[in-house]
Amino acid sequence: MNQHLSLIGAPTDIGAGKRGASMGPEALRVANIVPALQGHGLEVLDRGNLSGPTNPWLPAADGYRHLPEVIAWNRLVHDAVYAELKLNRMPVLLGGDHCLGIGSISAVARHCRDAGKRLRVLWLDAHADFNTQMLTPSGNLHGMPVACLCGHGPKELIEIGGQVPAINPKWVRQIGIRSVDAGEKRFVHEQELDVFDMRFIDEMGMRHAMELALATLDVNTHLHVSFDVDFLDPQIAPGVGTTVPGGPTYREAQLCMEMIADTGRLASLDVMELNPALDVRNQTAEVAVDLIESLFGKSTLMRR
Numbered sequence: 001m002n003q004h005l006s007l008i009g010a011p012t013d014i015g016a017g018k019r020g021a022s023m024g025p026e027a028l029r030v031a032n033i034v035p036a037l038q039g040h041g042l043e044v045l046d047r048g049n050l051s052g053p054t055n056p057w058l059p060a061a062d063g064y065r066h067l068p069e070v071i072a073w074n075r076l077v078h079d080a081v082y083a084e085l086k087l088n089r090m091p092v093l094l095g096g097d098h099c100l101g102i103g104s105i106s107a108v109a110r111h112c113r114d115a116g117k118r119l120r121v122l123w124l125d126a127h128a129d130f131n132t133q134m135l136t137p138s139g140n141l142h143g144m145p146v147a148c149l150c151g152h153g154p155k156e157l158i159e160i161g162g163q164v165p166a167i168n169p170k171w172v173r174q175i176g177i178r179s180v181d182a183g184e185k186r187f188v189h190e191q192e193l194d195v196f197d198m199r200f201i202d203e204m205g206m207r208h209a210m211e212l213a214l215a216t217l218d219v220n221t222h223l224h225v226s227f228d229v230d231f232l233d234p235q236i237a238p239g240v241g242t243t244v245p246g247g248p249t250y251r252e253a254q255l256c257m258e259m260i261a262d263t264g265r266l267a268s269l270d271v272m273e274l275n276p277a278l279d280v281r282n283q284t285a286e287v288a289v290d291l292i293e294s295l296f297g298k299s300t301l302m303r304r
Helices: 021-030 033-038 067-086 098-115 145-149 182-190 198-204 206-213 250-263 283-295
Strands: 004-010 043-049 090-095 118-124 172-177 194-197 221-228 266-272
Touching: 004 021, 004 033, 004 067, 021 033, 021 090, 021 266, 021 283, 033 043, 033 283, 067 090, 067 098, 090 098, 098 118, 098 145, 098 221, 098 266, 172 198, 172 206, 194 198, 194 206, 198 206, 206 250, 221 250, 221 283, 250 266, 250 283, 266 283
Parallel strands: 004 043, 004 090, 090 266, 118 172, 118 221, 172 194, 221 266
Antiparallel strands: none
16 A cells, blocks of 8 residues: 555535535544554645635536536546646545545546556445436535546536546445435446445445455555545434435444455545534544544554
């Protein structure tokens, strides 16, 4: 695993239905993400925050809310993430809402094409984020990033990484899903997305889900984790704009992160949708930082 990390703050809630995710990067810093990662022997550079358009808070137009601003933010994120990968550093994007996954993952996919690497994307989320202009009930673009990355979305968003589609749905594994809109459900099925929803996790356990999600990784695979904090059960992580009850427990989430760490393949990370305005004494940020530490090898005992 790359020991050289670059934190990139993307303080915007441009794609969300509630305000406040723009404060997420600062909440993670307040929760000591930098010293926590340094404590695991990692070299951490905090690149500060990207600066993009403010949120005009307008209704949807043609099925999308704030499309011009979402395009601008995702271009900024793409360029910042791609620049770190070119420097052989691991980008850690501190969101911000999950629409920014378009810029982040399109940059990672572009880097993989450059380097001749395979890409595996783990999407840890309560939502499939596979809506389109025709399917969305709200027009909020944070419900569309996976669809956009797979080539289903507005031209300016799907082209950001220089290739359409940026990724193949077969490269994605979604974990913890428990809220999918009616039309979106059919589209996810048609596109053959690999989804380990909460029913699967309830029946088979987190360990089995993660074994399947991480199967066939090899030395030539770039593993990207896109961690939406609403993946977690709201009882442990209330500070998100779109809480859905019945998510992974603290222990299930720890196991998920530790099994990712055990692969040694983690090469880029998004931490998304943390909303301190809805949190209780920054507890969600602290839980998120704790889990991120586990992604980078924190464990109870020394493991072989």
